[in-house]
Amino acid sequence: MHGFPHVFLAALMALFFHPVASRAGVADFDGEASVSAASTSNLFGDSTAQDDTYTTAWLDLKLYPLSFAGVNLVGGYTYYGDFFNLSSLVYGGGLTLIPTSDSSRFSLYVNGTYRDREYREPDSDSLSLNANEFAGSEYEATVAVGYKLTPTAEMRAGVSVTSIGYDLEGVNDRRRYDLTAGANVTLPGRFSIDLEGGYSNGKYQHIDPVVVVGGDTLPRRQILPGDQYTVLLEEDLQSIYISPRVSGPLGWKTAFSLTLSHRQFLDHNEADVIYGYSTGYLSPWLTEFAGEAAVIRVKTYLIPRLIVTLTTGYWRREHIQTVESEWLLDRFGRPYRTVNLLYAQKRADRRRRLEVRVQWPLAMKPGLIVEPSLEVDYTDNNSTVRVYDHSSLNITGGLTVRF
Amino acid sequence: MASLMAVGRYFSVRTLKMFSTELRNVWPMLPASCLLVVLLVCCPVSSARLLGYVDLDGDGFDNNAPDTDLDGIPDEFEAHGFVSTQIDGLQAAPMFAGQAPAADAQLKAGEIFGRRKFTTRGIAENRRDFDIGFGSGLGLGAGLGGGGACAGGICF
Numbered sequence: 001m002h003g004f005p006h007v008f009l010a011a012l013m014a015l016f017f018h019p020v021a022s023r024a025g026v027a028d029f030d031g032e033a034s035v036s037a038a039s040t041s042n043l044f045g046d047s048t049a050q051d052d053t054y055t056t057a058w059l060d061l062k063l064y065p066l067s068f069a070g071v072n073l074v075g076g077y078t079y080y081g082d083f084f085n086l087s088s089l090v091y092g093g094g095l096t097l098i099p100t101s102d103s104s105r106f107s108l109y110v111n112g113t114y115r116d117r118e119y120r121e122p123d124s125d126s127l128s129l130n131a132n133e134f135a136g137s138e139y140e141a142t143v144a145v146g147y148k149l150t151p152t153a154e155m156r157a158g159v160s161v162t163s164i165g166y167d168l169e170g171v172n173d174r175r176r177y178d179l180t181a182g183a184n185v186t187l188p189g190r191f192s193i194d195l196e197g198g199y200s201n202g203k204y205q206h207i208d209p210v211v212v213v214g215g216d217t218l219p220r221r222q223i224l225p226g227d228q229y230t231v232l233l234e235e236d237l238q239s240i241y242i243s244p245r246v247s248g249p250l251g252w253k254t255a256f257s258l259t260l261s262h263r264q265f266l267d268h269n270e271a272d273v274i275y276g277y278s279t280g281y282l283s284p285w286l287t288e289f290a291g292e293a294a295v296i297r298v299k300t301y302l303i304p305r306l307i308v309t310l311t312t313g314y315w316r317r318e319h320i321q322t323v324e325s326e327w328l329l330d331r332f333g334r335p336y337r338t339v340n341l342l343y344a345q346k347r348a349d350r351r352r353r354l355e356v357r358v359q360w361p362l363a364m365k366p367g368l369i370v371e372p373s374l375e376v377d378y379t380d381n382n383s384t385v386r387v388y389d390h391s392s393l394n395i396t397g398g399l400t401v402r403f
Numbered sequence: 404m405a406s407l408m409a410v411g412r413y414f415s416v417r418t419l420k421m422f423s424t425e426l427r428n429v430w431p432m433l434p435a436s437c438l439l440v441v442l443l444v445c446c447p448v449s450s451a452r453l454l455g456y457v458d459l460d461g462d463g464f465d466n467n468a469p470d471t472d473l474d475g476i477p478d479e480f481e482a483h484g485f486v487s488t489q490i491d492g493l494q495a496a497p498m499f500a501g502q503a504p505a506a507d508a509q510l511k512a513g514e515i516f517g518r519r520k521f522t523t524r525g526i527a528e529n530r531r532d533f534d535i536g537f538g539s540g541l542g543l544g545a546g547l548g549g550g551g552a553c554a555g556g557i558c559f
Contacts (some may be wrong), residue, residue, distance in 0.1 A: 299464065
């Protein structure tokens, strides 16, 4: 894990930077540390229903060298009990600039973040999962503006660019540009309406659907070993979404929100097939889908000292066609990877999800909050592709310290 | 010298190609950029802090409600024994209660930044990834997949 030196260096810089800046009277810092342990009945989110447990430790340090600038350094490690090759280290940092005064109607928010993820080295068994194929980095830059029309109404707009790069040469890296805009207004009766829309523009690489053999153009059926990343064509992937939300009080100490969302692709050829993992885990494309979502959330402070949140949602997701490699044996009995395009299928899911979260924040003293929490999350997924029919139950217990 | 010029030409062409590609990608964002410039130049700046009942995070509660101890439970909903006497500037409580906010000169950089960040709650995030309100952020949060629900480092 060559990432550890980076984390160590970042921690050293933070330790060095803070006292120096503090003596100069210009710096301040706070942060958050958390540990959690979880059990899941379906780690990969598919019909194989592999259960596992995992523990995570996470640290987020925030430094404020200037009154309009915040720097944060993050690092975390997740260890999986059974599928320990998936254990990963994430580290990175970010810079946030807010040059506008808090007394201004106009707000400007500029943020840049960097994350690097490294997976545990695989065992010597060549057939074991090598998650390091998906080790990589993510950069995100956001510029957003807000304008308060009245004390209870404001408008916002933002642009962001997200870039995901994988360490393995040739694996399809991704870059996406997002434009979002929205408005929020609170009506008499304390009901709030929030309307948001957005446009995304990125690239994706799909498998060239034809192959030229002896001057003839034929449909491609299979990709030979080692050619997975050499037969890809790059296309635009554009999408738009709209998401209205209504929220408000629901009796004493209780409130609700209902969020609806719709997203669709623009000029996307549904016959395109992307090469990559598709079974839910590690897939960089699984979050790119067209469809609808409806989410209802109820939050209550009825139980003294506790924050209880109940969230339920329904999604209809039409995914981009994806095909993954499979292991076969050659005539000498040696394993090799191949990709058979006949296995690419159109995938459309209907997903239901219910989550209950209980937080118990304890203000120990000014500037120190300790918060134990418990989450129970149930997902039921029906898919047009049988392997993705699944349900899962996740239970997570955590402890967060904010200082 | 010739090879240096060749290298220079190579990088110039490469840079121009990259710039051209990037420009094609970002052109839809030009209107927003123009709006940003117009707002920066023209927007009126109020001397009064505008704090009404707003729900920017979609939990149904007033995000400007005083929360003196910063535990996430608004003061009106808890009868806790501890109430911080030291306002750290991260919340709007004293302003909401009609007290004069501390002057920036009396605050540390982090406290001023916290007040500024408080006013950007509604603009720093969006709902593009559709998993609205799920997951507490415990663990590693969104993975390299670009969002979605995550179990530790794995995102679905």
